[in-house]
Amino acid sequence: MxxxxxxxxxxxxxxxxxxxxxxxxxxxxxxxxxxxxxxxxxxxxxxxxxxxxxxxxxxxxxxxxxxxxxxxxxxxxxxxxxxxxxxxxxxxxxxxxxxxxxxxxxxxxxxxxxxxxALLGEWKYGRATDLDNVVLMSLGTGVGSAAIVEGQLLRGKHFTAGILGGHFVINYKGEVCNCGNKGCVETEASTWKLNSNHKLPLSDYKAVFQLAEEGDSAALAIRDQSLEVWAACAINLIHAYDPEIIILTGGIMGSGSHIIPYIRQQTEKHAWTPWGNVKIEAAAFPSSSALYGMNYLVNSQNK
Amino acid sequence: MxxxxxxxxxxxxxxxxxxxxxxxxxxxxxxxxxxxxxxxxxxxxxxxxxxxxxxxxxxxxxxxxxxxxxxxxxxxxxxxxxxxxxxxxxxxxxxxxxxxxxxxxxxxxxxxxxxxxALLGEWKYGRATDLDNVVLMSLGTGVGSAAIVEGQLLRGKHFTAGILGGHFVINYKGEVCNCGNKGCVETEASTWKLNSNHKLPLSDYKAVFQLAEEGDSAALAIRDQSLEVWAACAINLIHAYDPEIIILTGGIMGSGSHIIPYIRQQTEKHAWTPWGNVKIEAAAFPSSSALYGMNYLVNSQNK
The missing domain is CATH 3.30.420.40 (ATPase, nucleotide binding domain)
Known part of the structure; x- marks a missing residue:
């Protein structure tokens, strides 16, 4: 015990x-x-x-x-x-x-x-306990990610492997991101980007999704572009890491019941997975995956 | 022996x-x-x-x-x-x-x-014998890739991990690729794409680079866009796998002395690598890396 x-x-x-x-x-x-x-x-x-x-x-x-x-x-x-x-x-x-x-x-x-x-928490106790190839994608202030490939958590030489999914270029002619790169996922669709656009009266995706539901054209445009961007990010994560499942989490997930069905449809249509389809699922512990993950890491370290 | x-x-x-x-x-x-x-x-x-x-x-x-x-x-x-x-x-x-x-x-x-x-050949005998975090990017008919992370060749659950760098989305509003995805690296800049554009009198990148040198405006536009696309691909490979080096190879590499300096400059400027810069180098064995790699694999299997 x-x-x-x-x-x-x-x-x-x-x-x-x-x-x-x-x-x-x-x-x-x-x-x-x-x-x-x-x-x-x-x-x-x-x-x-x-x-x-x-x-x-x-x-x-x-x-x-x-x-x-x-x-x-x-x-x-x-x-x-x-x-x-x-x-x-x-x-x-x-x-x-x-x-x-x-x-x-x-x-x-x-x-x-x-x-x-968060990925370790979901892998050990949550949505992916039976799988060894798992990607997490977090939609919030920024866009985060992490990857387990063949049972190994990717860390990489300089500890950046797996975690920079929000900084994949998905629009190489796009705007400069606050990381210094151009056309990153985050700079095309994230809460910080939404907040930095002062022409808009929209401070978060909760407002975007709600107004879009009511037919507001500016909100609809942002919602649809954001969904496209996040789907492109999910496709890139699939092409990079070959997972069986992508676990979606983060603050934005609570706002949009459209997000998972849209990303599922787009990855099924566009990702190159001749073996079948990657599962697209919400986290089991949307607000506490990372606590479970740190529990696992502390115990692993003490072994 | x-x-x-x-x-x-x-x-x-x-x-x-x-x-x-x-x-x-x-x-x-x-x-x-x-x-x-x-x-x-x-x-x-x-x-x-x-x-x-x-x-x-x-x-x-x-x-x-x-x-x-x-x-x-x-x-x-x-x-x-x-x-x-x-x-x-x-x-x-x-x-x-x-x-x-x-x-x-x-x-x-x-x-x-x-x-x-090819990556294994370069890792065991060529350009990266002293490194354990290595990515290969191949520019040719298509765009290929492979990755070694922390000394492990990435294969993934369905054998696609590392090898789909040519199918990273880098233009999410882009054209449909022959893989079924939209705005892939390959469909924005590769030899097959060049050949499929019948409005152009350019059949390969050798002609593109040569005509661009001579100031031909159509060739210049293709060259510059292709370089931008391949740099975005290199940045995505860096963000995905956290390598110490990207080894460039493939048929196009013989044509353009601009390719390596351009990708080096762009990755130094735009990739998120607070520890320093990823080396961008040509393959040691541009036409035989894969033969060396299969030699290594056969011997590993027989052990």
Missing amino acids: SKPVIAIDMGGTMIKIGIVKEDIIMSSTSISADSGNGLRQRLPHIEGAVKDLMAQENLSCKDIAGLGIASPGIIDSNRKKILSIDKKFGDAPGIDLEDWCRRTFDLSFCIENDARA | SKPVIAIDMGGTMIKIGIVKEDIIMSSTSISADSGNGLRQRLPHIEGAVKDLMAQENLSCKDIAGLGIASPGIIDSNRKKILSIDKKFGDAPGIDLEDWCRRTFDLSFCIENDARA
Whole structure:
């Protein structure tokens, strides 16, 4: 019987914290991310929230297997460093989180990219427990991805393999993305892109999908283009990694009941899969896959 | 000291056959592929050419470690079958090549996708012997690719991982490709696409690059768009597989001294690689990488 794990999912808006044991989240909480002001100022708040959860469950640090953080950005999971993080939590690469974890909780530590963590959670406990070739695609502020090929989580030489699906070029004549590339998936359709277009009165995809339903022509145009872009992204993920399933997740997924049927139809029509069709499914744990994934990683590391 | 291997590279125009030992091609020959008429009619010619080479080197079948075929298309390297092959050698999926090899030569047999074979040749003997994260991109009739991530050749569940770089969507509003997808790399810039445009008097990229040098405006436009497309493909390969190097090869490479510098400049400028720059290099063995790769695979299989 493995001990419980402290799992932390650093979102751009909220930081989710849970105590996870096996496939159960014993208890969890969320604190504001306030990510524009950096991660360092959040550490005391995270410490407080973790200690509150532990007290609630009558656990002390010796009852805990370790602490794992799922973070956006490029993460060196071996040296346990945040290498590069796009705007949010801009000070994070300079913080020694392993040292913070040791000093604060005296616990073993691990850190992984949030899309990889979510994929591991879905693979070990969620939508893809019976499969060994699995891709996750996350639609939200940005577009994230991660891939397991032949039972191996892809990390790559510089920890970017699998996670840059949002930065596949899908329009090589397109606009410059905030990553410096041109015509990326993200710059053609994501929440940050929607927000950066100040000519539009639409601040999120919830509004886009709702107005499109009501027949608003600007919203319809954005919805239809966004669906096309995400389908192209899914096709590229299929062509890159040869999965049996793509698990869709992320903030936008709650807004559009059209998304999964559209991507399923387009990948069935256009992806080169002579063997059959890739399953397109929603995540089993839309808001907590990454917590389950960090639970798995902490336990794997301790073995 | 390993025995020599019979290595066969099934191109769409020519079939290359070599006797390979360690890192040396002892002797080699080419026969016309006549691929429009299928593979079955070629087998007696391949048999004849192999036997001629063996006689030339005073070798009998018992001196040979095995026979390996590098083939275009989707190849099941475990069951040793050609699963899907696009137009060329249309009858190949119905031929039991392992049985043919046993009956004709009494040799052990293996088969792999030609881009994967070329990548293995470059990895074991050519441009990337010191690296474990390597991508190959082949510009020719079509656009091919293959990837080694953390020392593992990517094959995937259905043997398509790594090899569909030519079918990444890079223009999601683009034309339908002959694979059924829209706006693929290949359908935006490849020799087959050039040939299918009958309004143009240009049959190959040699003519395109030459006329562009002379200032011909139609040729300049095609050259510049093709370079942009191939750079977008290289960026997508970098974002998908996180390599240290992309090895460029294929028929078009001989034509344009601009190709490597342009792709190098664009990937340095646009790919998201905060650690540094991916090397962009020409293959060490532009016309025989796949023969070396099949030599490696036959020897690995026999171990």
